[in-house]
Amino acid sequence: MKKAISLLLASLLLLAACAGVQAEGKAMLYQSNFTAGTDGWVARSMGTAAVEPVEVNALKVTGRQSDWNSAGRDFDLIPGVEYALSVQVRQDDVDSADFMISVAHSRGGVESYENLAFGTAEKGKWTLVSGAYTPDAYDNYILYVETTGAPTLDFVMRFFRIDAPQGTAEAANHPDLEIPMTTTENGEIPSLKETYASYFDFGTCVPGMQARNAEAMAFNLTQFSILTPENELKPDSVLDVAASKRLAAQDETAAAVHFDAAKPLLDFCKKNGVKMHGHVLVWHSQTPEAFFHEGYDAGKPFVTREVMLARLENYISGVFAYMQENYPGVIVSWDVVNEAVDDGTGKLRKSNWLNVVGDDFVNRAFELARKYAPEGTLLYYNDYNTAILGKQNGIVKLLESLMADGTVDGYGFQMHHEISFPSMQAIEACVRRIAALGLRLRVSELDIGIPSTSEADLAKQAKMYAEIMKLMKSVSSQTDAVQVWGVTDNYSWRSDKHPLLFNADRSPKPAFLAVIRPEAVQ
Ligand code: G3I
Numbered sequence: 001m002k003k004a005i006s007l008l009l010a011s012l013l014l015l016a017a018c019a020g021v022q023a024e025g026k027a028m029l030y031q032s033n034f035t036a037g038t039d040g041w042v043a044r045s046m047g048t049a050a051v052e053p054v055e056v057n058a059l060k061v062t063g064r065q066s067d068w069n070s071a072g073r074d075f076d077l078i079p080g081v082e083y084a085l086s087v088q089v090r091q092d093d094v095d096s097a098d099f100m101i102s103v104a105h106s107r108g109g110v111e112s113y114e115n116l117a118f119g120t121a122e123k124g125k126w127t128l129v130s131g132a133y134t135p136d137a138y139d140n141y142i143l144y145v146e147t148t149g150a151p152t153l154d155f156v157m158r159f160f161r162i163d164a165p166q167g168t169a170e171a172a173n174h175p176d177l178e179i180p181m182t183t184t185e186n187g188e189i190p191s192l193k194e195t196y197a198s199y200f201d202f203g204t205c206v207p208g209m210q211a212r213n214a215e216a217m218a219f220n221l222t223q224f225s226i227l228t229p230e231n232e233l234k235p236d237s238v239l240d241v242a243a244s245k246r247l248a249a250q251d252e253t254a255a256a257v258h259f260d261a262a263k264p265l266l267d268f269c270k271k272n273g274v275k276m277h278g279h280v281l282v283w284h285s286q287t288p289e290a291f292f293h294e295g296y297d298a299g300k301p302f303v304t305r306e307v308m309l310a311r312l313e314n315y316i317s318g319v320f321a322y323m324q325e326n327y328p329g330v331i332v333s334w335d336v337v338n339e340a341v342d343d344g345t346g347k348l349r350k351s352n353w354l355n356v357v358g359d360d361f362v363n364r365a366f367e368l369a370r371k372y373a374p375e376g377t378l379l380y381y382n383d384y385n386t387a388i389l390g391k392q393n394g395i396v397k398l399l400e401s402l403m404a405d406g407t408v409d410g411y412g413f414q415m416h417h418e419i420s421f422p423s424m425q426a427i428e429a430c431v432r433r434i435a436a437l438g439l440r441l442r443v444s445e446l447d448i449g450i451p452s453t454s455e456a457d458l459a460k461q462a463k464m465y466a467e468i469m470k471l472m473k474s475v476s477s478q479t480d481a482v483q484v485w486g487v488t489d490n491y492s493w494r495s496d497k498h499p500l501l502f503n504a505d506r507s508p509k510p511a512f513l514a515v516i517r518p519e520a521v522q
Pocket of ligand 1: 287
């Protein structure tokens, strides 16, 4: 086995060495939305200026005494690459003011400056400041947004954005390294989490039973840097209906929670310093019917919108309070709402949530999650069939409304695919469309079904995995994680379609090697 893997790797590496870097068109490399803080932007001044996230996805600069007093951020720029820079600015104090994006760079400890992009903002109007920049070689680069002739003006900025030739900058930031190997019961094989360490987390879901299997978890530790309980943090595992029913006799808004099912995986992650992605706070499926009814009795009428929102608040605050007390820092991100958009119409799907709360239930859920989540927790909306245009339009509309609220951080693409569907063009189009919104991204539930385990089908499956990984590498600066939905085919939710990276004995499939070195797959 070890020899076979080494041979395959050797041929993959040879192909990889021949693979060039794409350079047509421009792709977004970075965008600040300030939804969850300053995103690394700091005040540049002699000490008086300050920056703070405000309003909807904007950063405010105050306390300025000189034009150069500004918001600035370090960027890893590559000499010779032509970048497009843009930012929206607004000021509410003078008839008009001139703004610039500038760069402070240093070489051998000597700092110098260039003004790169220009715009004039009329009072109260969001104004685009844009330009291009091809850096010379310096030791470091700080991009900052400043004024000319308005040294004390307060202003707000949003959507600071850098575009670069597609693939170039991302690839140059992540030079091909030696493939990191790890020892498993099948000998020495490459490690997914090490291979992707400079791009994003590589993870999987773990079924409850596997979380108690020491051998399986030891293997997972070598391969994955983020784990998600497959079912154990869903409302039907977390909501304690009996206890809630008892409490409801006094207070209809109560919601009792318990975590017996998720504990083994939570304990594992805490003990081994592995991140967890939480799935899921609000879903139409796998949620007890009683949650929506008076007295937690499915035979009684639905509760009112007010009671349901109060139950939701108690549920969400209960989840975060428990995690904070028992597993602080373990869950780094959550699917706040899952699959709210209807496949056919692109509108919100019919569900108890829509029926009892109304068509703002997703917005309210995110508002509550933001209220109770520890600072820095990334909040995701998660859905499937994003590549299908009608549904995609509905998803984008929903995301835009959450972005306007300033409550969402990212979008999770489930990607439960078949080798024949959807097309890679459709998958790439939906990833690029949602990336252009400026949200964080994750592939939350990747698996690719094949009709048989013939060599031809396994090769097609490997190719699609490779294409998806290349795509996600091209947007790696916005991507938090790629997670497969299971480890071995026999424990997949659709095991009949052999959709994962490992065989039942945890030996790697061609798809695994394709994920390790996607550029080598033709
Ligand atoms: O645990 C019970 C067991 O006691 C009982 O004997 C058995 C009888 O059917 O059911 C077992 O529960 C099953 C559970 O998985 C745990 O294995 C449920 O029936 C089964 O419906 C459930 O399926 C899960 C499915 O969500 C439910 O909708 C899958 O494991 C899980 O992979 C799947 O995950 C979803 C994501 O949450 C959201 N995106 C789609 C994805 C795939 O459907």
